[in-house]
Amino acid sequence: MALSFQQNFKLGVLGGGQLGRMLIQSGIDFNIPFSILDPDEHAPCATLAEFHHGKLTDYDTVMKFGNACDVITIEIENVNTSALKALAQQGKKVYPQPEVIELIQDKRTQKAFYQNNGIPTAEFILVQNAAEVKANASFLPAVNKLGKEGYDGRGVQILRSEKDLDNAFDAPGLLEKLIDFDKEISVIVARNEAGEIKTFPVVEMVFHPVHNLVEYLFAPADLPESVIKEADAIAKTIITKLDMVGLLAVEMFVTKDGKVLVNEIAPRPHNSGHQTIEANITSQYEQHLRAILNLPLGDTTLVLPSAMVNLLGEADYSGLAKYEGFHEVAKLPGVHVHLYGKRITKPFRKMGHVTIVDKDIARLKKTADFVKQTLKVIA
Amino acid sequence: MALSFQQNFKLGVLGGGQLGRMLIQSGIDFNIPFSILDPDEHAPCATLAEFHHGKLTDYDTVMKFGNACDVITIEIENVNTSALKALAQQGKKVYPQPEVIELIQDKRTQKAFYQNNGIPTAEFILVQNAAEVKANASFLPAVNKLGKEGYDGRGVQILRSEKDLDNAFDAPGLLEKLIDFDKEISVIVARNEAGEIKTFPVVEMVFHPVHNLVEYLFAPADLPESVIKEADAIAKTIITKLDMVGLLAVEMFVTKDGKVLVNEIAPRPHNSGHQTIEANITSQYEQHLRAILNLPLGDTTLVLPSAMVNLLGEADYSGLAKYEGFHEVAKLPGVHVHLYGKRITKPFRKMGHVTIVDKDIARLKKTADFVKQTLKVIA
Numbered sequence: 001m002a003l004s005f006q007q008n009f010k011l012g013v014l015g016g017g018q019l020g021r022m023l024i025q026s027g028i029d030f031n032i033p034f035s036i037l038d039p040d041e042h043a044p045c046a047t048l049a050e051f052h053h054g055k056l057t058d059y060d061t062v063m064k065f066g067n068a069c070d071v072i073t074i075e076i077e078n079v080n081t082s083a084l085k086a087l088a089q090q091g092k093k094v095y096p097q098p099e100v101i102e103l104i105q106d107k108r109t110q111k112a113f114y115q116n117n118g119i120p121t122a123e124f125i126l127v128q129n130a131a132e133v134k135a136n137a138s139f140l141p142a143v144n145k146l147g148k149e150g151y152d153g154r155g156v157q158i159l160r161s162e163k164d165l166d167n168a169f170d171a172p173g174l175l176e177k178l179i180d181f182d183k184e185i186s187v188i189v190a191r192n193e194a195g196e197i198k199t200f201p202v203v204e205m206v207f208h209p210v211h212n213l214v215e216y217l218f219a220p221a222d223l224p225e226s227v228i229k230e231a232d233a234i235a236k237t238i239i240t241k242l243d244m245v246g247l248l249a250v251e252m253f254v255t256k257d258g259k260v261l262v263n264e265i266a267p268r269p270h271n272s273g274h275q276t277i278e279a280n281i282t283s284q285y286e287q288h289l290r291a292i293l294n295l296p297l298g299d300t301t302l303v304l305p306s307a308m309v310n311l312l313g314e315a316d317y318s319g320l321a322k323y324e325g326f327h328e329v330a331k332l333p334g335v336h337v338h339l340y341g342k343r344i345t346k347p348f349r350k351m352g353h354v355t356i357v358d359k360d361i362a363r364l365k366k367t368a369d370f371v372k373q374t375l376k377v378i379a
Numbered sequence: 380m381a382l383s384f385q386q387n388f389k390l391g392v393l394g395g396g397q398l399g400r401m402l403i404q405s406g407i408d409f410n411i412p413f414s415i416l417d418p419d420e421h422a423p424c425a426t427l428a429e430f431h432h433g434k435l436t437d438y439d440t441v442m443k444f445g446n447a448c449d450v451i452t453i454e455i456e457n458v459n460t461s462a463l464k465a466l467a468q469q470g471k472k473v474y475p476q477p478e479v480i481e482l483i484q485d486k487r488t489q490k491a492f493y494q495n496n497g498i499p500t501a502e503f504i505l506v507q508n509a510a511e512v513k514a515n516a517s518f519l520p521a522v523n524k525l526g527k528e529g530y531d532g533r534g535v536q537i538l539r540s541e542k543d544l545d546n547a548f549d550a551p552g553l554l555e556k557l558i559d560f561d562k563e564i565s566v567i568v569a570r571n572e573a574g575e576i577k578t579f580p581v582v583e584m585v586f587h588p589v590h591n592l593v594e595y596l597f598a599p600a601d602l603p604e605s606v607i608k609e610a611d612a613i614a615k616t617i618i619t620k621l622d623m624v625g626l627l628a629v630e631m632f633v634t635k636d637g638k639v640l641v642n643e644i645a646p647r648p649h650n651s652g653h654q655t656i657e658a659n660i661t662s663q664y665e666q667h668l669r670a671i672l673n674l675p676l677g678d679t680t681l682v683l684p685s686a687m688v689n690l691l692g693e694a695d696y697s698g699l700a701k702y703e704g705f706h707e708v709a710k711l712p713g714v715h716v717h718l719y720g721k722r723i724t725k726p727f728r729k730m731g732h733v734t735i736v737d738k739d740i741a742r743l744k745k746t747a748d749f750v751k752q753t754l755k756v757i758a
Contacts, residue, residue, distance in 0.1 A: 031718035296710030337408060
């Protein structure tokens with residue numbers, strides 16, 4: 001079969017951030033022509049592909065953009081799904097499907113989906129406003145989540161006791177039992193149009209205690225084989241039940257008694273899959289492209305143990321970004337720095353990430369620590 | 380130390396072919412802004428960076444292009460070195476240095492350089508024209524090479540006996556004793572401004588018997604340790620004697636009695652280093668960037684055995700390229716297809732390459748064979 005996406009083809013991506021940037025970087029191998037839509041004219045993708053400046057949540061903007069593309073995908077969930085549905089109805093391929101994006105956009109429908117499909121997740125109560133949160137004081141300690149537009153730790157807070165209730169979000173959301181977890185893990189799973197499904201090996205996350213962003217990530221996860229198998233099976237079940245085409249990141253808790261509970265899902269390349277660029281035979285970015293272009297899925301085998309460190313803007317700096325410690329870090333064996341092309345740094349802005357590969361796991365973790373302490377984004 | 384190439388910086392590349400394309404792809408990681416000059420407005424780099432359409436051999440074009448850049452490099456040797464020298468004199472960083480490019484542009488000065496520096500190479504005679512070739516009939520069997528503008532097998536021919544003398548090139552060139560070699564190998568070596576030097580592991584090449592293009596490449600080379608050490612040492616000696624900054628590919632013969640002789644060198648990323656993208660910790664492209672931007676050189680360790688197959692346009696097809704067998708090849712574990720973004724295929728045009736990684740070397744070679752037989756560029 002000859003490749004159909006080689007000539008007179010355009011892959012549209014809603015969102016032009018770092019995930020889109022690494023998608024373009026991967027797509028160069030298959031000679032895929034990209035078209036990007038993003039509200040920021042200086043977005044990380046702006047100089048690497050055909051670029052359109054516009055709002056992802058605006059119906060007309062998304063319609064006009066999508067109409068000029070052959071296949072449309074996303075690198076961020078907060079997009080106008082009505083436009084995507086209309087585009088799909090007109091015969092455009094939209095992957096992941098708009099219905100899946102819509103379901104995932106709202107953490108309330110996400111939770112209902114788990115419940116309706118027998119997928120293990122933390123016990124929860126849906127709430128409409130702050131008053132309803134306060135009415136459920138007996139459910140504490142709990143995590144209070146906004147239904148919509150939470151991202152990178154925004155719209156998520158822990159309510160430990162009644163005195164925290166004053167902070168309750170006053171918008172539709174949910175209260176979720178605070179899980180006394182042992183570990184947070186992630187499985188990235190892909191499915192193509194033909195229904196082929198492949199998972200990446202389980203990875204283990206360490207979160208920053210205050211900012212609620214992934215700080216470290218290790219692969220392979222250090223867990224009993226039974227837990228690994230359970231997590232892998234859950235990811236496959238979810239993508240199957242969603243009948244989804246594309247890449248899905250499934251974040252899960254492993255409880256102290258070894259149960260696996262789904263936390264959240266994201267239907268796109270994910271922060272917890274960056275290290276696949278260096279550490280696995282196929283990267284999550286290439287896998288996403290394979291899935292949505294109906295190519296055979298790639299081999300996800302882990303080649304070397306890896307760690308991934310997010311590179312966030314330092315707390316006290318805003319302005320033109322500078323990278324302190326770059327040389328010190330670049331000279332270490334197995335260290336791969338990825339900068340996202342953002343001119344301006346802000347406190348805790350995701351400016352890049354660093355992947356470390358090393359067959360010696362103890363040394364790997366030591367290098368990850370060194371990278372974290374040494375490489376700083378200042379202004 | 381803060382990175383200086385992050386803001387208000389431009390890396391100029393003379394040439395916008397596949398080597399430039401993979402250089403840009405790698406440079407995305409370090410957020411390097413590229414500017415490309417190429418005579419073909421549809422060059423593989425044209426859509427991936429700031430692109431200038433113009434002749435690489437024209438003094439004024441190269442001067443104008445280079446004046447707008449901070450560091451200037453090449454991805455092809457056939458460029459105007461007078462302009463590069465003038466740019467260097469004005470304080471621009473030009474790596475590799477124009478003098479090195481000039482020396483390598485002419486196979487006659489290349490050979491003289493080996494001779495003057497005690498670097499082992501096949502015995503040779505410099506010739507001015509066809510008459511001088513014919514006058515050296517007693518030197519046959521020999522390889523007749525044009526001094527300048529030979530590339531990918533052009534400007535190189537074997538003269539086995541007197542009846543071949545009618546084909547002798549009628550331009551300045553050389554006659555080189557035909558080496559009865561056991562293997563052709565390559566070592567890629569890098570050197571930065573600070574003088575740090577690192578080599579990639581030796582790779583082994585198999586050439587197409589007619590078209591004189593690399594057809595297969597295997598790493599690691601299956602050779603005695605003493606030969607490996609000798610080849611590695613020769614590459615380091617050459618880059619040191621050239622006082623060169625950048626990446627240098629050193630192609631060598633291993634004779635049947637185990638001697639290593641230098642064949643040719645190229646001061647840039649090279650066909651024999653494509654597989655480093657997947658198979659080594661650092662790719663040749665990142666290493667080139669590290670060398671010319673005076674970053675510490677990267678770890679060149681081979682992670683997995685690899686094979687590289689060039690993807691050439693089929694003999695009987697010209698026109699809009701189609702890729703037959705793409706799906707069959709893409710579904711094999713460890714197979715990485717790289718297409719170069721060339722719309723038009725022509726007989727034997729380099730349209731892409733495929734890297735295969737596999738810890739099992741026998742299976743690796745079998746997969747390489749399958750890829751070669753299955754993936755075809757037609758029109």
